[in-house]
Amino acid sequence: MGIPVAKIGIVPCSGEALPAGTVCRLACRQVLDKLRPGQTVAICLPLFIAGGEEERGFAAQHPTITVDGCEKHCAAKATEMFSGKPVQALLIPEILKKHGIPTPTRLRGFGAEEEAAVQAVADEIAQAVDAAAQTRTQENRHGVV
Amino acid sequence: MGETPSKQVVVLACSGIGKTWGALARETALELVERVRPGVATTTCLPLLVINDPEARRLVLDHPVITLDGCPKACARKSVEALGKKVDQPLETIQFYTAHRDLKPEGVAQLNEAGLKLAQVAANELGSTVDRLAAGEQT
Numbered sequence: 001m002g003i004p005v006a007k008i009g010i011v012p013c014s015g016e017a018l019p020a021g022t023v024c025r026l027a028c029r030q031v032l033d034k035l036r037p038g039q040t041v042a043i044c045l046p047l048f049i050a051g052g053e054e055e056r057g058f059a060a061q062h063p064t065i066t067v068d069g070c071e072k073h074c075a076a077k078a079t080e081m082f083s084g085k086p087v088q089a090l091l092i093p094e095i096l097k098k099h100g101i102p103t104p105t106r107l108r109g110f111g112a113e114e115e116a117a118v119q120a121v122a123d124e125i126a127q128a129v130d131a132a133a134q135t136r137t138q139e140n141r142h143g144v145v
Numbered sequence: 146m147g148e149t150p151s152k153q154v155v156v157l158a159c160s161g162i163g164k165t166w167g168a169l170a171r172e173t174a175l176e177l178v179e180r181v182r183p184g185v186a187t188t189t190c191l192p193l194l195v196i197n198d199p200e201a202r203r204l205v206l207d208h209p210v211i212t213l214d215g216c217p218k219a220c221a222r223k224s225v226e227a228l229g230k231k232v233d234q235p236l237e238t239i240q241f242y243t244a245h246r247d248l249k250p251e252g253v254a255q256l257n258e259a260g261l262k263l264a265q266v267a268a269n270e271l272g273s274t275v276d277r278l279a280a281g282e283q284t
Contacts, residue, residue, distance in 0.1 A: 014160035015190040016171055025162060025171075029254040032163075042162045046220035049195045049227055074192035081196070107175055 006136035020069030059083035167215030176268030209278035
């Protein structure tokens with residue numbers, strides 16, 4: 001009891017032009033709404049450039065996990081450029097490859113096959129959240145900020 | 146028979162991860178690109194502009210641009226303006242609802258039926274804007 005829950009920022013790429021971007025978006029929402037509600041906050045990536053001081057400040061002061069849909073690593077790069085290095089940079093093609101799940105080929109209208117991809121990515125993000133929260137809690141205990 | 150459009154038109158939706166209006170922006174953009182004006186309307190990932198990706202930058206700078214934003218922070222519009230380009234047709238998705246109050250969008254990860262219908266209606270209406278911009282006209 002009495003140990004505050006560390007807030008973890010999730011920065012999804014949300015890539016509008018690629019199916020993995022849709023996976024990214026849906027998986028992040030699942031973590032925010034169902035898997036780790038109250039512990040996670042979504043950061044809208046384009047707000048970094050649109051003058052989102054709040055978003056930049058949050059990402060600078062809290063652990064962030066970036067989730068990218070392709071090897072261009074927009075979320076990881078932008079987070080590092082505008083606030084600070086993410087504690088974990090997840091890449092959806094790597095996650096899906098690890099689980100033997102094919103990358104979806106459509107941008108919307110996901111069915112059962114695509115849902116498996118979303119679930120695998122969501123689970124991976126949730127694990128990353130747990131690891132980041134544990135590290136943060138230990139740092140707080142030892143007075144490291 | 147209509148004339149062949151002269152060029153592509155870039156439709157950029159905000160990422161709006163936490164808002165219904167952002168989800169509506171994304172769905173409307175995809176309706177335009179995939180159903181209403183395939184081959185003429187095109188899109189790219191907004192985050193690519195944030196990291197200044199050369200290919201995405203060129204696409205936006207070389208073509209007319211429509212932005213669809215889900216909130217007044219106007220990330221999509223500002224991301225284009227940050228490149229030094231004026232958006233040809235900046236829009237906020239709440240405008241679509243204002244014009245069609247019988248279609249109230251709800252949901253974030255997945256829009257409700259009314260939201261999906263509103264995206265279709267909005268994309269249909271934007272088709273003529275895409276045509277004008279593709280033909281080199283101003284909006």
